[in-house]
Every structure is written in C-alpha cells, then in structure tokens.
Amino acid sequence: MEFYPMPFFVKLSVSSIENSLRWYKYVLNFESVFELPGKNGETIMAHIRGKKYQDIMLVLDQNEIDSTGKGINLNFNVEDVDRFSDRACKANAVVVEGPIDRPWNTRELVLKDPDGYIITLSMGIDKKKAFYDVIDQVKHTTN
Numbered sequence: 001m002e003f004y005p006m007p008f009f010v011k012l013s014v015s016s017i018e019n020s021l022r023w024y025k026y027v028l029n030f031e032s033v034f035e036l037p038g039k040n041g042e043t044i045m046a047h048i049r050g051k052k053y054q055d056i057m058l059v060l061d062q063n064e065i066d067s068t069g070k071g072i073n074l075n076f077n078v079e080d081v082d083r084f085s086d087r088a089c090k091a092n093a094v095v096v097e098g099p100i101d102r103p104w105n106t107r108e109l110v111l112k113d114p115d116g117y118i119i120t121l122s123m124g125i126d127k128k129k130a131f132y133d134v135i136d137q138v139k140h141t142t143n
Contacts, residue, residue, distance in 0.1 A: 001031065003033075013060075017042070017045070017046055024113070026087070027087055027093045027111065028084065033047040033048060045060065069115050084121050085099050108120055
C-alpha cells in the first residue's frame with residue numbers, strides 16, 4: 001500500500017464502520033489503509049482507498065442527529081462500470097440507476113451506500129472523442 005499526502009479526501013459520517021467497510025470493500029473493491037480503534041476496541045475511523053487519490057475517511061457518527069447521506073454524491077472514475085454493476089447486484093447493493101450511457105460520453109452506475117450516500121461510478125465511452133465534441137453533443141442533446 002502506497003502512502004502519500006492526500007491533496008483532497010472525503011470524510012463520511014457513518015452509522016456502522018463495520019457495515020460500511022464491508023460494503024465499500026465488497027461492492028467498490030476499496031482497501032483499508034488504516035483503521036483506528038476506540039477505547040472499547042471497536043473501529044471508530046477507517047481510511048479506505050479505491051485507486052490512487054480515491055481516498056475516503058469513514059468516521060463513526062456519534063451524534064444523535066441523522067446527517068448522513070444528505071446532499072453528498074461521490075463520483076469515481078472506474079475502468080469497467082458493468083463489472084461493478086455485477087458486483088453490486090451480487091451484494092444486493094441499492095442500485096439507484098444504471099448502468100446508463102450519458103450524453104456527456106460516460107457510462108454510469110449510481111449506487112446508494114448503507115448510510116444513504118450516493119456513489120456514481122463513471123467511465124468514458126469513446127476515449128478518442130475530443131472534449132469540445134462531447135460539449136457539442138451535450139448541447140445538441142439538451143436543445
């Protein structure tokens with residue numbers, strides 16, 4: 001496991017570190033970088049990683065207010081959306097949408113994690129298509 005300064009990462013407040021770890025490892029193929037145990041030995045924080053610079057910090061929600069999953073959508077670039085779709089189905093993950101081809105030249109799978117966070121997995125469809133060609137395509141689709 002490579003260690004490097006993280007220029008950006010997301011911290012998610014979760015209701016169960018163990019459930020979230022299991023979900024992210026099995027459905028999204030993330031790996032655990034570090035897990036911090038609390039005083040009772042239960043994990044209270046987990047640093048997990050998909051690809052390089054796809055780091056998430058899972059933190060046990062110790063508040064009484066349910067603030068998880070609202071207004072957060074994490075987007076990850078992946079090599080093969082359909083492979084993740086198969087994994088998600090096998091894990092009985094909540095599939096919100098997809099896989100679906102978008103006008104902006106991506107194929108996407110939208111999932112919901114155990115705490116309600118929206119996870120979008122995205123891959124380029126035509127990697128040879130120039131940025132401005134994609135923009136023109138989106139403009140023609142929306143008009």
